[in-house]
Amino acid sequence: MTQAALEIEGLRHAYRPGVPALDGVSLRAAGGAVTVLLGPNGAGKSTLFALATGLLRPTAGTVRVHGHDLTREPGKALARMGVVFQQPTLDLDLTVTQNLRYFAALHGIPRAEADRRIDGELERLALSDRRGEKIRALNGGHRRRVEIARALLHRPALLLLDEPTVGLDIPARRGLIAHVHALCAQDGIAVLWATHLIDEIDPATDSVVVLHRGTVRASGTVAAVNAQTGGASIADSFDRLTARPAIPNAAPNADGAAA
Structure with missing residues (x-):
C-alpha cells in the first residue's frame, strides 16, 4: 500500500x-x-x-x-499541511493582500516570492480584483476563498x-x-x-x-x-x-x- x-x-x-x-x-x-x-x-x-x-x-x-x-x-x-478551520481566522481590518503576506511571512517565504504566489492564488480563485479590499467588505464565499488561498501559499x-x-x-x-x-x-x-x-x-x-x-x-x-x-x-x-x-x-x- x-x-x-x-x-x-x-x-x-x-x-x-x-x-x-x-x-x-x-x-x-x-x-x-x-x-x-x-x-x-x-x-x-x-x-x-x-x-x-x-x-x-x-x-x-x-x-x-x-x-x-x-x-x-x-x-x-x-x-x-494547509488548514481552513470552521471558524474564520482572517483579520477583518487588513486587506486580502495584507492577510496573505502576513501568513507568508510566518512561513518564512521571502517577500518577492510571497507576492508571486499571492498573485497566482488570487488569479486562480478569481479574487485579483479584490486584493486591496479589507476582509470585512467581502461576502462569505470570497472570505472562504481567501482562506483557501492562504492555506495553499506554502505549497x-x-x-x-x-x-x-x-x-x-x-x-x-x-x-x-x-x-x-x-x-x-x-x-x-x-x-x-x-x-x-x-x-x-x-x-x-x-x-x-x-x-x-x-x-x-x-x-x-x-x-x-x-x-x-x-x-x-x-x-x-x-x-x-x-x-x-x-x-x-x-x-x-x-x-x-x-x-
Missing part, C-alpha cells in the same frame, strides 16, 4: 475520563483526491481536526503527514477543510466544492473535507469516512460504503449508519405502534 498524504491510526481522545470524543479512529487521505469526513453534528469531526493539526494531543494513536509523525516531528508534519501536500461551506449560499457552496476538486486534479494535493451535508460529496470521485459518536462506521468509495450497508445511495447509507437505536420496551401509542 502506497504512503498516503494523511494517515491516522487508532486515534483516541477524551475531554473527561470515561467519555471518549474519539474512540480508535483510523483513516487515510490519498493525494489527488477528496476524502470526505461525513458525520452529524457532535460526531467528533472538529475534535479530529484539532488532533490532526496539533491543537490537541491524543490520548492514544498516531497522526502522520507524508510519513512524518505529528507528535515526534511536528515541524515537518505541519509544514506539509502543502495536504489540505484540511473543516465545514468550509458553513454560512455560504448555494452558488458559493457549489463554487467552493468545484474549486477544491479542481485543486486535487491540477496540483495532486490530498483533501480531507469535514461536513455533515450529503450533497457536498461527489459520488463518482470522492472517498467517504462516516464518523458517528467518535467511531468510524464505514469508509471507502461511495460504492463500497453503499455495498457495505446495502444502501441505495450514500444518503441512505448515512441514515443507516447513524440511526438512533430503537428504544427497548417502548410504550405503544394509541394506534398500537411503539411511541
